[in-house]
Amino acid sequence: MPLFLELLRSETAAKPERMAKALQGLRQYQEAPRQPLLEPMPAIATVHGATLRDYGGSGLPVLFVPSLINPPNILDLSEDKSLLRWLATQGLRPLLIDWGWNVEERRSFSVAGHVEEVVLPFIETLGEKPALVGYCLGGTMAMAAAALRDAMSVTTIAAPWRFSGFPAEARVRLSRLWHDAEPAAAAMGLLPMEVLQSAFWSLDPARTVAKFEAFADMDSGTPEARAFVCLEDWANDGPPLPEAAAREMFEAFLGADLPGAGEWRVGGVAVEPERFPSPLLNIVSTTDRIVPHSSAFTGGERLDLASGHVGMVVGGRARSDLWEPLAAWLSRSAREC
Template sequence: MPENQPRQFHRLGPRPLPLHLATANLILLSSLAAWPSARHASLPWNPLLQPRLDALLPALASVDPTDFSNALMRAGIARLAAMTGAMLRYRGHAWRRDLPDPPVAWREGGSRLLSYAEDGLPVLLVPSLVNRAYVLDLAEGQSLARWLPKQGIRPFLLDWGDPGQGERRFELADYIARIVRALRHLRQLCGRPPVLLGYCMGGNLALAAALQSPEDVAALALLATPWDFHAGGAHHAALVQALAPAIVPPPAADPDAPPPMLDVDVLQGFFWALDPLTALKKFTLFGAMPEGGENERRFIAMEDWLNDGVPLVGRVARECLLGWYGENTPPRGAWRVGGEPVLPQHWRKPALVVLPERDKLVPKEGAAALLAQLPQADRHDAPSGHIGMVVGPRAEAGLWQPLAAWLSAAGRNQDTEQVGQPPRRRRTAGRTGGKAATKVQA
């Protein structure tokens, strides 16, 4: 089996399955408990829902309570049956990811650098640590890494792999140092500094690496990268502050023993807490999809990737959950790598900040905080969610094409500067009032 294939053939998802099933039962059956109070308008309603309740009350007054309770029970059972039926359909589906591995250009520890082309503008793609790298090479027609070479771009994907014995003791600084070494290898291999692109948490790591080794980076692209963890999602921060002390692995009692890791299902449970209705909503939609269609295949590919998670080493879990989410260290200049603060304002080369318009994992306001701190930041708003932006049906038009245009412009700008000519005017991938913005790079 190729190394970057999903590790599971017997599907375990959606993970953690017992939690999703219990939540759906609780949410749907809670209607039975709430209905007697709702009919008398005695529940503390969300003000936004109050007009809808007021419109329902006259009709509820004339309904037989027993008949309505029975109808609620039947509706709840039907929705649960639809969700669980869709889950069984997903778990038994025959589709499997079968893309062959590209050549490996470099290895270190459990990590590999995958090469998708032999020439073109070099770009290093850095994914998150908690999900498999192949979200950027998901399936036929859903692979940014295989599409970019057609645009004259030479992508290299940093596949972090599973934490081995060496990585078990890693801090974020160790992963960032690995990115720096990969950048230096690519600069020697390609004869020029690559553009560095980070996705989600990979953007935080990429930014820190670029600041540590700016001579090895031509430009920086940050896709759905969280920065202000308390902006636009205060409930996220509150959840983390409540949950993190219980789920973050404590330091190992034996100093010679490797620190414990944060289990995949515990991580998935954390993401569940951000939106407990996710499984109910998405599998209800999946159940209504025609069998054998493109939408079905895309759903299964994305769901397989979501459930093929990676455990997070303990020290990194503490830095991210307690530091980033809990204390909001990055925007305060309090996140330090190797003793030095990670300050975006010190990045003086071109940068691109991509903001998904419907991102439930990384609130748009939190990612947009980078725009005010990066001196030469362009902006692009992708008309999708956190994952759909990269692999959804609108990914090519919504992200891939404007991203490739920005990368190519950054490469031309670098070539111009190398021969000592004045910088060119270039159109950014961002939008201002629905139109592209123009900027002169100094």
């Protein structure tokens, strides 16, 4: 909350009426009724506090790797906003890595360590080659996993690979944020979610304020208001990030762009483009403020969507724009392999 209020003061210093409106929206959000979350799907394996959840269905196993930041339920948000439950009705068998809240066992794991110690063991658990699908930073991790283990295919959704494609101003701002947070993160061995959330706010502070101003005018009983609350709860939730993973993300990725340079090492192996399997699909948002389209991997097939980082997965056009093309591509690539 203090970080948000600091951002709000900065963005509305010359317009106190905007500050008042945004604070009204914030209060309405805090007091809004909440819908119960969906029950987690059955667990078929657990590794280092992370769980592999089976969404049923049949046919090709499709292993989803979510970001380490925010909970994975953006892929299973509600009965009518669940990519995973829908895919289970399309002749596919979706499985989800749920990182969970117990990060103690992974406190020393970098991003690469999560690939080595969690993603790869889950692939081996399946006993057959899966299709890998990664969202956001999970897409970066899925590509690394696909380079090290046989996979039927790999798909990334709003995933960064060429971190030099982030705007220079954003990289400088995120570097300063890490510089300020690093001593506490090193002492605790963890980077709190609040710091990561402030990093997202810093990428588009005007929109952060504007959305609460707009919420102030919404009727809390409308579907739009309920959807706003659900998404904000997701965006503001999540366990802390292990310090080693945060350090690699800020220094090796955003700072040095090791993945984009082909110098990121996972399991002692450089993750180079020639190691990626074919077929490969990159689903990219052309309006993404969190992971700009210029940071996406340039090889393989590409599907450009004019939806935001989150809207492309759960927005009003998500089924027609992303879910259906993804299901068709997965099924087609499995037949052709």
